[in-house]
Amino acid sequence: MMHVLKDEKLGVDREYVAVDRNAEVGEKIYTLVDGGDFYRKGEYGVVYSLDGNCAHSRFESNSWLINHKKYHVLEPTDIVHIDGERYRLEDPEKDAIKFTMEIGGNLVNIEPWDATRGPIISGGGETYKLTPVTDDREEEEPKESDVITVLANLGAEVAELKRTVAGQQSEINALHDNKVRLGEQLAKVVAAGDPKALSVTADEIAQIFVSLKKAGL
Numbered sequence: 001m002m003h004v005l006k007d008e009k010l011g012v013d014r015e016y017v018a019v020d021r022n023a024e025v026g027e028k029i030y031t032l033v034d035g036g037d038f039y040r041k042g043e044y045g046v047v048y049s050l051d052g053n054c055a056h057s058r059f060e061s062n063s064w065l066i067n068h069k070k071y072h073v074l075e076p077t078d079i080v081h082i083d084g085e086r087y088r089l090e091d092p093e094k095d096a097i098k099f100t101m102e103i104g105g106n107l108v109n110i111e112p113w114d115a116t117r118g119p120i121i122s123g124g125g126e127t128y129k130l131t132p133v134t135d136d137r138e139e140e141e142p143k144e145s146d147v148i149t150v151l152a153n154l155g156a157e158v159a160e161l162k163r164t165v166a167g168q169q170s171e172i173n174a175l176h177d178n179k180v181r182l183g184e185q186l187a188k189v190v191a192a193g194d195p196k197a198l199s200v201t202a203d204e205i206a207q208i209f210v211s212l213k214k215a216g217l
Helices: 144-192 202-214
Strands: 002-007 012-019 028-031 044-051 054-059 062-067 071-082 085-090 099-103 106-110 120-123 126-132
Touching (some): 002 071
Antiparallel strands (some): 002 012, 028 044, 071 085, 085 126, 099 106, 120 126
């Protein structure tokens, strides 16, 4: 679950992710259960001291003590919200090295990124470059229409398989009946000791043998 809270250092809203671990002083936490008159489920607090497995935290004007099993720590991500848009925080120092490359036979000095070439944000001794983020969170979750399409396709495949199985079963049943019929006729011939006792024609016998051969019998 993603949480959006004010980052006091930068002065803008920032995305936080909930993590199941013990909090440290100065970290934000999110309550998982009700704590009587002290806090409610789903409230936020900032830890100002620790007492064993419990954390002293404040939410608005209230102060409360909470066990580590009853909260999640909120760790900041590198995504902030400014005027309704999402931006990724990037360290401008990573682009601070100048380099030279050859363009058209000439050596050209490539300058690093600086504050004049893009938006920056500073606070608490930290400075970041802001890079717009394409909101792809909706693409991470399947849309209802996609799910319906998948289910419809699966239903069609299952129906086709059922028809195929039913057709094969009918063919197997017919082959079985032919085999039984041929066996009965041959038994009559053996019992009578006369080939004329066989009531099926030569064409019928040939057809039965062809069917049995197809079935591997």
